[in-house]
Amino acid sequence: MAPSNINITGKNTSHAQTKHAEYDIELIGNVLRVDGRGVVSEEILKHYHNDVKDIVLSLKGQKWGFLGFVLGTGILTPAAEATLIESIKLRKLYGMSACALVATKADIPALVRSQFERVYIAAEIDYFFCEDEKAGVAWLASKGCKYK
Numbered sequence: 001m002a003p004s005n006i007n008i009t010g011k012n013t014s015h016a017q018t019k020h021a022e023y024d025i026e027l028i029g030n031v032l033r034v035d036g037r038g039v040v041s042e043e044i045l046k047h048y049h050n051d052v053k054d055i056v057l058s059l060k061g062q063k064w065g066f067l068g069f070v071l072g073t074g075i076l077t078p079a080a081e082a083t084l085i086e087s088i089k090l091r092k093l094y095g096m097s098a099c100a101l102v103a104t105k106a107d108i109p110a111l112v113r114s115q116f117e118r119v120y121i122a123a124e125i126d127y128f129f130c131e132d133e134k135a136g137v138a139w140l141a142s143k144g145c146k147y148k
Contacts, residue, residue, distance in 0.1 A: 014051040023048055027055050029148030030064040031140055037071045042079040049087040056094050065145030066099040067136045074106040076115055088123035098126040098143040100136035
């Protein structure tokens with residue numbers, strides 16, 4: 001199912017929503033902040049990848065980091081997991097260098113961490129699971145990604 005509610009609110013932000021999932025994206029400095037909720041399907045993940053690409057291309061190849069927040073269910077379907085691995089590999093070509101993920105507000109944080117760890121290892125990207133935004137921002141800063 002394609003996103004039913006898409007609202008680009010600016011050149012550095014995006015929002016999409018389906019019946020089962022929703023995300024908000026915002027580029028802050030050279031950190032892409034993403035809040036995601038629900039069960040992520042391959043269809044919404046493909047839309048998400050395009051939104052990310054459109055936003056980070058403004059960085060013109062500059063190194064950037066990802067700061068993600070998983071709320072609620074926060075799991076990927078098997079097809080979405082495979083698609084996310086390929087998406088991250090492509091985003092690395094656009095300058096993505098590291099991912100910090102906060103899953104403390106997910107329904108089952110251990111399941112979310114396990115699934116995303118598989119994704120990050122398969123995509124060969126530096127990653128860090130953290131308890132809150134402050135820890136994620138600090139870790140990304142240590143990787144050269146500034147949250148302004």
